[in-house]
Amino acid sequence: MPHVTIHIERHAPDGTLLSTLTSFFSITASPRSESSGNNWSFTRLMGFSFIASLLQNQHLVDSAKLLVLGTLIETGRRLCQWLMERFQLQYCITAQFDEGDPAYEWIVLFLTQENVWRRSRDFRVNAKNSQRKWGIQAEHEVDGNADYVPTYEMPQLFRWKGYWVEIKRNKNARQWTSPAGPRTLATMIISIYTLDMNVLSSLVAEARTRYQETSRPNVTVHMADMPSYGPGFVWSSVKHKARRPLSSIILMEGVLESLVKDAQEFIDTEDWYTEAGIPYRRGYLLYGPPGTGKTSTIYALAGELGLEIFALPLSSGFVDDAYLQKAASSIPKNSILLIEDIDCAFPSRDDADEGDGPNYQQENHGMVSNSPFPRGRKSAVTLSGLLNVLDGIGSEEGKLFFATTNYVDKLDPALLRPGRIDKKIQYKFATQSQASALFRRFFGRSPTLPTIDSSSDEKTAALPPSSIGAQAQTFASSVPEHEFSTAELQGFLLRHKKDPAGAVACIGAWVSQELTERREKEERERERKAKLREKREEREARQMEGTMAKLGGMVGAMSMYGQPGRPGMVGGIVTGGLATPSPAYDEGRGVQVVDEKVEVEEVAMPVPVSAPEAVVGMAESSGPAVTVASS
Numbered sequence: 001m002p003h004v005t006i007h008i009e010r011h012a013p014d015g016t017l018l019s020t021l022t023s024f025f026s027i028t029a030s031p032r033s034e035s036s037g038n039n040w041s042f043t044r045l046m047g048f049s050f051i052a053s054l055l056q057n058q059h060l061v062d063s064a065k066l067l068v069l070g071t072l073i074e075t076g077r078r079l080c081q082w083l084m085e086r087f088q089l090q091y092c093i094t095a096q097f098d099e100g101d102p103a104y105e106w107i108v109l110f111l112t113q114e115n116v117w118r119r120s121r122d123f124r125v126n127a128k129n130s131q132r133k134w135g136i137q138a139e140h141e142v143d144g145n146a147d148y149v150p151t152y153e154m155p156q157l158f159r160w161k162g163y164w165v166e167i168k169r170n171k172n173a174r175q176w177t178s179p180a181g182p183r184t185l186a187t188m189i190i191s192i193y194t195l196d197m198n199v200l201s202s203l204v205a206e207a208r209t210r211y212q213e214t215s216r217p218n219v220t221v222h223m224a225d226m227p228s229y230g231p232g233f234v235w236s237s238v239k240h241k242a243r244r245p246l247s248s249i250i251l252m253e254g255v256l257e258s259l260v261k262d263a264q265e266f267i268d269t270e271d272w273y274t275e276a277g278i279p280y281r282r283g284y285l286l287y288g289p290p291g292t293g294k295t296s297t298i299y300a301l302a303g304e305l306g307l308e309i310f311a312l313p314l315s316s317g318f319v320d321d322a323y324l325q326k327a328a329s330s331i332p333k334n335s336i337l338l339i340e341d342i343d344c345a346f347p348s349r350d351d352a353d354e355g356d357g358p359n360y361q362q363e364n365h366g367m368v369s370n371s372p373f374p375r376g377r378k379s380a381v382t383l384s385g386l387l388n389v390l391d392g393i394g395s396e397e398g399k400l401f402f403a404t405t406n407y408v409d410k411l412d413p414a415l416l417r418p419g420r421i422d423k424k425i426q427y428k429f430a431t432q433s434q435a436s437a438l439f440r441r442f443f444g445r446s447p448t449l450p451t452i453d454s455s456s457d458e459k460t461a462a463l464p465p466s467s468i469g470a471q472a473q474t475f476a477s478s479v480p481e482h483e484f485s486t487a488e489l490q491g492f493l494l495r496h497k498k499d500p501a502g503a504v505a506c507i508g509a510w511v512s513q514e515l516t517e518r519r520e521k522e523e524r525e526r527e528r529k530a531k532l533r534e535k536r537e538e539r540e541a542r543q544m545e546g547t548m549a550k551l552g553g554m555v556g557a558m559s560m561y562g563q564p565g566r567p568g569m570v571g572g573i574v575t576g577g578l579a580t581p582s583p584a585y586d587e588g589r590g591v592q593v594v595d596e597k598v599e600v601e602e603v604a605m606p607v608p609v610s611a612p613e614a615v616v617g618m619a620e621s622s623g624p625a626v627t628v629a630s631s
């Protein structure tokens with residue numbers, strides 16, 4: 001009979017493990033059975049005793065119970081989640097709104113107005129600025145200079161028009177690289193418990209309408225001031241500017257009215273465009289000297305018609321054709337795509353003289369030019385890229401395109417043709433009647449006169465209309481026609497904002513001082529440009545000399561192989577000092593120097609010979625570097 005000792009200590013002083021081990025070793029230390037027939041019962045007995053010892057251990061049993069319970073709970077949770085997801089897939093419409101897209105702004109405002117974040121206890125506090133943030137209004141606002149913006153971290157459930165709507169916000173949904181460092185962009189996910197797609201579209205439409213209504217006192221300006229990598233386009237900053245009344249823009253009579261009428265008509269006649277089969281878009285070019293009111297006009301028009309502006313800086317290093325296309329197609333209908341200084345997209349000789357582009361570094365004693373663009377260019381956008389956006393691939397319908405420039409002559413005629421630019425408006429330096437209107441805008445308080453922009457913090461002294469009219473007249477008569485921009489006159493008046501009489505008294509002296517300074521400046525500029533031109537001509541002459549010298553050497557070398565009665569080369573393309581003859585050379589076509597970008601045609605050669613002979617002739621001197629190719 002095998003002898004087995006089971007030794008169980010229920011309350012082992014040194015703990016559970018010791019007790020278990022003791023029992024185990026007492027089993028294994030016992031004599032083994034002599035016959036093989038006893039092995040089975042021994043093993044069974046050993047297993048039983050081990051389990052029995054475990055069961056006797058209360059700590060272990062409790063831990064096992066907890067483990068099983070935890071597993072059950074987690075399994076149940078996952079099962080519920082899985083069922084919810086199935087349910088949502090079956091009975092829910094889900095929409096995703098990405099930060100950086102205009103629709104994200106609509107939905108955030110909508111949720112704020114629906115008080116979805118009412119229970120939020122988690123805010124980001126910013127000093128009030130022009131960045132669009134739909135902050136929550138504190139009931140008793142203590143500090144009007146701060147914005148309290150919920151961080152929207154907790155998922156929320158609310159009812160809208162009888163539907164259950166769930167909102168989740170993933171704050172690190174998308175990674176975005178920018179020169180300022182990596183940035184994460186949030187995503188808002190909305191689930192509506194319905195299968196009716198119209199519910200979602202009416203929610204989005206309502207969100208947009210509310211956004212437009214809320215923005216009405218302001219003009220919303222979206223800007224792309226950083227590169228955008230990834231599938232969607234990111235309008236990196238949204239600002240809202242106080243709406244400027246149209247009456248604060250002082251232009252030649254009828255100009256502003258005709259522009260507003262034209263834009264309004266465009267917005268109202270979408271159906272007509274569709275029926276007539278004409279692309280539904282309209283382009284405007286505002287051109288003229290700086291400070292004459294081009295940008296101000298666009299902002300005032302946008303405010304008047306309730307349009308949002310999407311501004312693209314063509315001169316930024318990251319804006320190229322692909323970027324432009326992506327940006328243009330991400331703009332919602334009936335918005336303004338604004339490209340200021342559109343002439344940047346066109347090369348100019350003057351810019352080349354200024355030393356833009358990579359060549360500048362070598363020719364300016366190692367000075368580094370910051371321009372990332374080729375010589376003579378101020379933007380990576382090309383004409384064809386721009387035209388594509390206006391009327392080809394990437395051009396989206398239902399947009400008003402506005403471009404401004406100070407140099408209309410630089411623009412390519414292809415850009416200016418109707419269909420791309422439908423209306424051109426010229427801005428000029430101020431006339432006397434504009435100067436007078438500006439004066440009245442500053443100092444007048446008559447309801448019939450244009451008043452100063454309400455957003456302005458300038459406080460001016462009001463004068464009776466009769467007095468102001470006379471003073472405005474005197475003021476304007478001292479301002480020469482078409483000499484000063486409205487911005488310059490505005491700058492002068494700002495210095496006398498509380499003193500209209502002083503403004504009238506000083507305007508004459510200011511005008512003559514400005515004109516003298518301007519003449520001196522123009523003289524300096526002329527000299528600078530003349531120097532630059534001289535430099536350029538010198539550079540070109542040096543290049544030409546070098547080329548001619550090289551050419552002379554080449555022609556000499558080649559004529560050696562073109563001696564009468566000898567096989568030789570009579571024409572070819574000289575590349576890096578080696579000549580590449582072509583089969584047409586027997587006609588004595590000439591030499592083209594590729595590496596110097598200078599073409600010399602019709603270099604007379606002594607004797608016409610056949611191409612194979614030419615190969616042999618050159619092969620003698622330069623071996624395998626010479627090839628014959630049909631041109």
Ligand SMILES: Nc1ncnc2c1ncn2[C@@H]1O[C@H](COP(=O)(O)OP(=O)(O)OP(=O)(O)O)[C@@H](O)[C@H]1O
Nearest residue numbers: 248249250251289290291292293294295296486487
């Ligand atoms: N015609 C104008 N009527 C009213 N204000 C004007 C006018 N022109 C210029 N201003 C004032 O001058 C400032 C600059 O104007 P704005 O930026 O519109 O000029 P711009 O022609 O677009 O100049 P740039 O070509 O340099 O962009 C603004 O503060 C604006 O209020």
